[in-house]
Amino acid sequence: MDQDFQIEQRAGSTPPVVTVRGEIDVATAPQLRECLHNVIAQGEGSIVLDLLGVTFLDSTALGVLVGALKRCRESGGELYVVVADPRIVKIFEITGLTSVFTIVDSLESVGAA
Amino acid sequence: MTETTDRLESGDRIELKFPARGDLIVLARLVTSAISARAGFDIEELEDLRLAVGELCLLTLQGSDAQHGDLHLELNVLGDAIEVVCTLERAGVATVPEPEAEEGARLSEQILDALVDEHGRESRDGSARAWLRKRRGGHAE
Numbered sequence: 001m002d003q004d005f006q007i008e009q010r011a012g013s014t015p016p017v018v019t020v021r022g023e024i025d026v027a028t029a030p031q032l033r034e035c036l037h038n039v040i041a042q043g044e045g046s047i048v049l050d051l052l053g054v055t056f057l058d059s060t061a062l063g064v065l066v067g068a069l070k071r072c073r074e075s076g077g078e079l080y081v082v083v084a085d086p087r088i089v090k091i092f093e094i095t096g097l098t099s100v101f102t103i104v105d106s107l108e109s110v111g112a113a
Numbered sequence: 114m115t116e117t118t119d120r121l122e123s124g125d126r127i128e129l130k131f132p133a134r135g136d137l138i139v140l141a142r143l144v145t146s147a148i149s150a151r152a153g154f155d156i157e158e159l160e161d162l163r164l165a166v167g168e169l170c171l172l173t174l175q176g177s178d179a180q181h182g183d184l185h186l187e188l189n190v191l192g193d194a195i196e197v198v199c200t201l202e203r204a205g206v207a208t209v210p211e212p213e214a215e216e217g218a219r220l221s222e223q224i225l226d227a228l229v230d231e232h233g234r235e236s237r238d239g240s241a242r243a244w245l246r247k248r249r250g251g252h253a254e
Contacts, residue, residue, distance in 0.1 A: 062220050
């Protein structure tokens with residue numbers, strides 16, 4: 001069911017860029033959680049999370065992002081969320097998370113192009 | 114003028130039942146999209162319903178031992194509205210609570226508040242039930 005879900009970490013970029021494509025829901029969110037935890041465990045303070053290719057995102061995914069944000073900030077870093085699709089931005093807006101996350105609409109905005 | 118024959122009318126009901134597994138909730142979203150389109154909802158409302166029904170399923174599963182249950186989804190076309198009822202059947206109580214479940218439920222409730230006109234949930238006789246109702250052109254936000 002999650003054949004369209006892809007997640008990858010771009011090698012050599014600082015801060016590290018994690019790119020996700022497809023649908024992030026209760027079935028795929030654990031893969032995202034594991035990936036972000038691994039990146040944080042490598043000692044990276046900040047992460048750029050590229051969600052430009054994400055077509056669906058639910059509360060489970062938001063919970064994973066909130067958890068990763070807390071871990072990043074505990075280590076003095078930040079989780080930058082890159083999102084441009086109005087449908088995805090809307091989910092952050094209606095849950096009040098636009099004021100919690102640092103949300104940008106392009107990788108260039110965080111110097112990660 | 115082309116006559117459409119796939120339109121759903123008030124009183125029509127569609128039911129779907131599947132094992133209560135997270136990876137199958139996508140089925141509920143797909144069916145909701147198809148039914149909502151046939152009930153006359155526009156593309157933005159259809160996207161709202163797709164997300165809302167996924168959250169409805171998550172709320173129904175919360176706190177249960179869903180591995181032993183089924184999710185029963187009932188979609189009712191009621192005039193200019195659609196009502197979706199999600200029931201978890203034959204599941205027990207979860208022995209190990211999910212640490213992120215409470216936060217997830219709070220986010221689910223916020224999403225439903227914003228996207229549909231009415232929603233609610235209840236647990237009774239060992240089964241959990243959640244429902245929503247959304248009108249066409251209602252602009253719940």
